[in-house]
Amino acid sequence: MPDKICDVSGCNGESFRTVPSELAEKVFSLKEKKTKVHLCREHYKKYKKETKKDRELGRMDWV
Template identity: 75%
Template sequence: MEKICDVKGCNEKSFQTVPADLAGKVFSLKEEKTKVHLCKVHYKEYKKNTKKERETQRMDW
């Protein structure tokens, strides 16, 4: 079974899985999960909008 994007109103096929807490800051999600599936378009937007937060998380490791 093919996964679909977890952003409300999107029915595109999943491209990448990302942490739901960060994705929830950018998008309105269909349901609460720990990880969400994003299509190519939403993944690109996610990367652009969470760049600083992701860099900060990497430095904390």
């Protein structure tokens, strides 16, 4: 059994990455409210595709 599992509703995959929940909530329905969520490899790929614009704008704000 993996130490951490994916926080997306209906998924029991092994955690691959941890991401901010505010961005993950835009793409997925999550099991519970947290500040950071664990995503499996498949959901992380989808998260990257769906939030690409938001993440680019976030990086521009710091410049």
